[in-house]
Amino acid sequence: MGRNYFHLHLISDATGETLITVSRAVAAQYQGVSSLEHVYPMVRSQVQLQNAIAEIKANPGLVLFTLVEQDLAHKLEQACREIGAPCHSVLQPVMTMFQSYIGAAATPRAGAQHMLNADYFRRIDALNFTMMHDDGQQSDNYEAADVILLGVSRTSKTPTSIYLANRGIKTANLPLVPDAPLPRAIETLRNPLIVGLLASPECIVQIRTNRLRSLNASENSPYVDRFLVANEVNRSRELFAKHGWPTIDVTRRSIEETAAAIIDLYKMHKMKFISAS
Structure with missing residues (x-):
């Protein structure tokens, strides 16, 4: 029996390591199915986002993203709705939980986890x-x-x-x-x-x-x-x-x-x- 393949688009304003790790951990639970990864790191401008959206249109599939800039995130979600591609923010559910527990909103910083600290x-x-x-x-x-x-x-x-x-x-x-x-x-x-x-x-x-x-x-x-x-x-x-x-x-x-x-x-x-x- 051959393997089934699907397109997986990973859009990040940093290196994309978080998305790759999470998506591969989930994909490993499905035998006989493999993802064709399209990784778009360092997406921090409208032009970069449009390039990613064009690729999603050409190869529809699942879309996961980590974009802390809300304007970019909203435009990606809107584009995915028009294309009919399932789209999900990997960070947002966790950030919402943090905000609820801590009682304060986060300060958006693209790639903050990679700062030279x-x-x-x-x-x-x-x-x-x-x-x-x-x-x-x-x-x-x-x-x-x-x-x-x-x-x-x-x-x-x-x-x-x-x-x-x-x-x-x-x-x-x-x-x-x-x-x-x-x-x-x-x-x-x-x-x-x-x-x-x-x-x-x-x-x-x-x-x-x-x-x-x-x-x-x-x-x-x-x-x-x-x-x-x-x-x-x-x-x-x-x-x-x-x-x-x-x-x-x-x-x-x-x-x-x-x-x-x-x-x-x-x-x-x-x-x-x-x-x-």
Whole structure:
């Protein structure tokens, strides 16, 4: 059975990230249906809006928008009514709830969530730190990390680290290599939360095999030997248990799910660290 497709128009006065995230989260609930995304970022003028409306006329479909400028929002809604395209403001219901609870109207600011504030620079700082401490680099500076991820090769350490960095969490990651000792500093760290990442040997072997194929390398290697990989995983599990480090099995988790679990652990870690100080 083939997939069904529909046009999805995402109109934003900022980067459009909010719309993309929300629409994909909803679209994922419908099997056999895929959206053809038309993204219009930084729509802040009548001319830009008219260009988007012309595209909607040419390819009718669902329209989602985040436009805080009411004049632009009203013109888009009117145009969609004339075209017969369902149109919905993603932010308005939430803003209405905020206004009702807070008791004050919002001050419209296009792209306000992307302003260069302290949180923005914290995330950039975290990303720089994470890139410099990827795959065991600069282990002598691990005390400055918020989180350190340990795991055998192909347990999603790097992508998870980058995701955490985008949330403002300075993350280092260190691969567990057979017969290679951990840096001594790991056992004496006070500030960072250390998390062990695990995965089933079958999953790791599959990912490693695909990696070797992409490099046109020989698959006759200890790197993908089922028995040796299982031994690696067991030894890493023993290491984590020895030190009392929390673990997360990433076998069936997405990067986002793994990161969410780590963020919860990090919040608890910070509370304990503050209480002990």
